[in-house]
Amino acid sequence: MLDRSLFRTELTQLLGGRVRFDLTLARLTTMKIGGPVGALIFAEHVEECHQVVTFLEKNRTPWRLIGRGSNVLAPDEGFDGALLALGDGFKTIEKSTDLSADKVLVRAGAGLSLTRVADWCAARGLAGLEFAAGIPGCVGAAVLKNAGAWGSEMGAVVASVTVMNGREERTLPRSCLHFSYRSLWMAPALPAPLIVAAVEFELRRSSTVAIREQMAYYHQLRREKQPLNQPSAGSFFKNPPGLFAAELIESSGLKGLRVGDAQVSTRHANFFVNRGRATARQMIALMREVQQKVEKQHGVMLEPEVEVW
Ligand SMILES: Cc1cc2nc3c(=O)[nH]c(=O)nc-3n(C[C@H](O)[C@H](O)[C@H](O)COP(=O)(O)OP(=O)(O)OC[C@H]3O[C@@H](n4cnc5c(N)ncnc54)[C@H](O)[C@@H]3O)c2cc1C
Structure with a gap:
């Protein structure tokens, strides 16, 4: 990646106000978890997407797309690269x-x-x-x-x-x-x-x-x-064929289970909620504990639906 201040200057020259710095993934995801991001870029049209991708690849800057951040568990360390979002033109x-x-x-x-x-x-x-x-x-x-x-x-x-x-x-x-x-x-x-x-x-x-x-x-x-008043990423696990993840979790006695501020919702057992200051590490520990206990109880390994970045 380019030297950080040069990266900012060049991106700002390319995109003007459509690039933002000093954001965290916690602000960009519905789980409200995740550390700092190098840049958030809004591309307005196809040509601009092509320009931005070319710029980022030329400068060996890792990048990924973000929509509403509602299916993502983002890392506490953040992402030392650029997030590309689709702007008003899309x-x-x-x-x-x-x-x-x-x-x-x-x-x-x-x-x-x-x-x-x-x-x-x-x-x-x-x-x-x-x-x-x-x-x-x-x-x-x-x-x-x-x-x-x-x-x-x-x-x-x-x-x-x-x-x-x-x-x-x-x-x-x-x-x-x-x-x-x-x-x-x-x-x-x-x-x-x-x-x-x-x-x-x-x-x-x-x-x-x-x-x-x-x-x-x-x-x-x-x-x-659903616990719509608490930060989450919707259903945490996929439903295994012919089964419901929520039922498997609930019948394993795991509703309400907590690791720090990460919790299996007391309202819907397949929603993992952030009670305030949950970290990605806590969510992942909770995910592993639920997977192990459900596997022990039902012989089924649950597969995350949420993307763990
Ligand atoms: C309260 C709640 C309820 C939910 N209910 C449901 C439900 O009923 N059914 C359901 O299926 N899901 C549900 N979800 C999960 C989520 O809303 C969906 O998976 C949604 O499609 C994710 O969209 P997003 O824009 O937030 O994607 P993000 O979380 O931002 O991104 C998800 C993935 O898509 C990629 N991506 C984003 N935009 C693009 C693009 N333009 N081109 C290529 N890749 C892209 C990202 O890089 C990432 O890999 C729920 C989530 C919450 C918080």
């Missing part, structure tokens, strides 16, 4: 095509929040994304993770994905997208690093009232079942 949404009397394609920038997309579609009577209301991520990560809830998932409504890697950009149709539980495999994909730039959704015409009612019901379920 937050557009429009109806792109009327496929038939009742089917519509909507193109959304990868930087938009899922909640905003679900609201926009609801207001226009476009159904299919009701399940996404309340998932606090952005479109790009949600499609890569095949985010889902209440028996639906992104894969059911995605028609195409536009990806870029700092050199080229490509739109992959549905036939190239292979969704499975919390993952997406694309073939043929671009060589890494892969950045999702936009997603096209295939939605059904319906009534705004019916869509909003369904979304309100899902919001209510979340409020009842």
